[in-house]
Amino acid sequence: MTIPPAAPDSTPFGTAVVAGVGLIGGSVALGLRQRLLAKKVVGLDSSMDVLREAEALGVVDEVRASAGEWLREADLVVLAAPMRALAPLARDLAPFLNPGALVTDVGSVKAGIAAEMERLGVRNFVAGHPMAGSERGGVTHARAALLENAVWVLTPGDHTPLTALSRARALVEGLGAAPVVMPPDAHDALVATISHLPYLASLALTHMVARDERLSLLAAGGFRDLTRVASGDPRMSRDMVVENRAALREALSRFRRQLDRLEADLDDPEELLLCAQEGKRTRDSLPVVRRSLLPQRHDLVVAVPDKPNQIGAVTQALGAAGVNIKDIEVLAIREDGGAIRLGLESPEDVARAAGILTGAGFEVRGRG
Amino acid sequence: MTIPPAAPDSTPFGTAVVAGVGLIGGSVALGLRQRLLAKKVVGLDSSMDVLREAEALGVVDEVRASAGEWLREADLVVLAAPMRALAPLARDLAPFLNPGALVTDVGSVKAGIAAEMERLGVRNFVAGHPMAGSERGGVTHARAALLENAVWVLTPGDHTPLTALSRARALVEGLGAAPVVMPPDAHDALVATISHLPYLASLALTHMVARDERLSLLAAGGFRDLTRVASGDPRMSRDMVVENRAALREALSRFRRQLDRLEADLDDPEELLLCAQEGKRTRDSLPVVRRSLLPQRHDLVVAVPDKPNQIGAVTQALGAAGVNIKDIEVLAIREDGGAIRLGLESPEDVARAAGILTGAGFEVRGRG
CATH class of the missing domain: 1.10.3660.10 (6-phosphogluconate dehydrogenase C-terminal like domain)
Structure with a gap:
């Protein structure tokens, strides 16, 4: 078991913007943060109440109430507004998008938004549909685990650059979901x-x-x-x-x-x-x-402070308690610390490990 | 709180026959026995395996593999065979039925069986449909509680005697279900x-x-x-x-x-x-x-031996533990003892009371 040294800048995205911070948008934002996929997650929503709640719950790092020049710094934009608001939202955002930014959406019908994005000239757009939901909507019920192991359909069009598709795929996999690629009409x-x-x-x-x-x-x-x-x-x-x-x-x-x-x-x-x-x-x-589509994964993400031998401390604490670590991955290391993902044998092991590590002073995230 | 002295023969039926001992038939049989609605419950089924299981599980008192003269002693006959077997079963049984016996069925379609019974000249027939079921069928999963608080539709025809209808109604209520009367076509x-x-x-x-x-x-x-x-x-x-x-x-x-x-x-x-x-x-x-159709009932049935002051012993044991008895009813007294139904405030009280009374040496039945 060798841990590859993490590059100082291994975070896939710099500034990610989630436009529409509801159940799905909020869950994407939480996933981006907890899995260290973006350096900064900005929540954009027309509702100040939603933004306040998203901030209070720690779903996003920053909030914005309207599109503007600030969007140019984003290298990932996820449109997560309700269906009827998607096209108007795309038109609002388009003038400010960085041409290199990966743009995706989470709507449940794909042909329309794909056509709209082509009209708007958004080149790096890959339409998506995470097949996840919950009885209860809104940012309050958002959680990164909602997307974990979910099927996430990606529907590139004829003109979608292959690099955009592979970045979208990496994003979906990074969030713990399973990308399935097919044409919008299908x-x-x-x-x-x-x-x-x-x-x-x-x-x-x-x-x-x-x-x-x-x-x-x-x-x-x-x-x-x-x-x-x-x-x-x-x-x-x-x-x-x-x-x-x-x-x-x-x-x-x-x-x-x-x-x-x-x-x-x-x-x-x-x-x-x-x-x-x-x-x-x-x-x-x-x-x-x-979820049963995929091999079952029992993951626990542990935040580690930027101190020596943190991985050793984690693995020893679990080893001493007889918890078998099947897989380990360093998610990212930043100045203020990093995170490692542990693959365990069962949900019970995840719960046990979470208890042991919390007791040892670590912060655990996600499905534990 | 006065307990009416039970008549020495307060059991509503003498010999009850349940023809077809599956999930519903078995549950009816258990209800008849546990609620002391019949002196003897006979299970009739063409499958020896089913009969052996019904006997082993204590679902019935006696078993029979085919119709015959023995049926004349029955004053209640419940047809609980699968839909396709109902009419043939009715034809098998009809020659041996006591004209005074109340006959009912539990099929989920009513016009056909009602017409068949009229053809067969079974006068005291009241078609019925207990709207209860379970994911798992068969006598193994039968339980009296399945019928408790269930809606049980009764569909008398134009020629059904009113006395038969009122006996059927009393049977359904005795089993803890809620009779709803309407014409077969409706x-x-x-x-x-x-x-x-x-x-x-x-x-x-x-x-x-x-x-x-x-x-x-x-x-x-x-x-x-x-x-x-x-x-x-x-x-x-x-x-x-x-x-x-x-x-x-x-x-x-x-x-x-x-x-x-x-x-x-x-x-x-x-x-x-x-x-x-x-x-x-x-x-x-x-x-x-x-069940929510009906006022919620939290009943516990307690078997009491034929000894002095058993009701006092039951109520004192519960009173001492702070369990509030809202309703009490003597179900029946037979030579070998009897049973009382206690109406309690909540499922938790039922569980508590069951524990207390079992600890005090009583046998409790049904939903406890």
Whole structure:
């Protein structure tokens, strides 16, 4: 186990700007800070309340309420505003962007924003969609772990420079997520099927029990499961499906054909049984969580002060307690100290190690 | 607090027969026994394995592998076989039924079995549907608590004697469930909307990601919620929807109209937002579990030996520990003892009381 000497300037980005500091933007900002991926993280938001909260929670280093010349120093800009605000935000920021800056977004529909960025002449733009979320939104619930092991789709266009794509990939991997690359149209067709159509179907089902007390009283269990997505933020959901309406209409046609076939099979019970069996097989083979796509990682990030033999102190404390370190990586070293990532065997080991190291005076971050 | 002297023969039923000892049948049998609703519970099942297990688990007092003259002693017969086996089972049993016996079933579609029973001339039949279930089926997972506080729909026909209905109601209440009475057709239309249509929609969605590795890999979270019902037993699900196909077709037509309207609203974002908001309101107002329909009950059933002052011993033990008894009911007294139901303030009190009484040598049952 040899620790490579960290370069004095191994931080991938200098100034990172997160525009829109909500659940996802805040989680990106926290990931950038905790994983030492940027020297400085600036939060840009039109809401002063959000900015104050982001600052109070230590989500960002600095806050800004509007675009301006200050943006030129950014070498990473992440657009994390809600869908409907993405294009206007891109137009606000574009005049001030450093041409060398990597620009990405986290919207859930990709063709539109990619086209808008091309119109604006933002060359180093790579559209992205981290497939992560939470029941509760807002910067308050942001956490770096939200993105860890999440699938993060990147959708470069025909004119996206390869260097921009590889930087975006490194960013996603640096945040602990799994990049999956595909064209914008393919992404949009995919989310139409697995996300926007289910939302519409759920909404249609929900409307069928509206204004019928008896129905809604008896509707529980399975029905609640099926209509959970109808319980999300109505405006965000509406914006998503409207933005992706072309792909969604195509998915709706296929859905209707499936329903027609199942209805016809009500008169052919043997065929319907085969359909039901195939449905169960498919459903049961869906991954339990996106995370299961990836080999499980049980990471603990430890902040170390700039003092001699800190890595030795960490590894000895854990070794003495019988915690097996499977992997170790120096994330970055800065003047005020650095951080190391420990790969452990289980969530229990992560919890134990966090306790041991906190007890020994270290600061631990992230999933511990 | 006065305890009414229990009649020497206060048990509502003498011999109860549960035909089909699976999850629901087994739970009914356990409820009948634990709540002292029948003097003897006989399990009838075509599977010797099931009967052996039911006997080993103490779910029934006696087992029978086929219908016969022995059925004449039953004053309660509960048909709890799977949907497709219900009508044949009814035909098997009908010749041996005591005309005075209350007969009921637990199937999830009601018009067909009601008509079959009328054809068979079973006068005291009241069709029923306990809206309870579990991810795991079979007698192994049966428990009386499954039915407690569940909505249990009773669907008397035009010719059902009122006395039969009131006995069925008393049975359902005795098992701790909440009877809801409606005509068979109304029930079937209702479950088509809240259960069978969602199943079909879920199956259609599942088929859309089948044979596409990329889709099924990325389909998680919301999509899994929406397709959970497609993961049920394919044969049971198939049987349900085929049995209820007339009502289901009607529900499908209404579902298609809802989808058409939502699709049209993709071009009318303001209208779609109203739909999304109404959907969220409706979804959020659905009861979390059926149980919430009813005032919460925190019951503990205590078996008491036939000795003096047992009620005093129970209440003093709890009083000394500060457990507040809100309600008390003598369920039944038999030669070998009896049972009392205690209504307590909270699940925590139930757990505490169970511990205290077990420690004092009492046997507690049910939800404690």
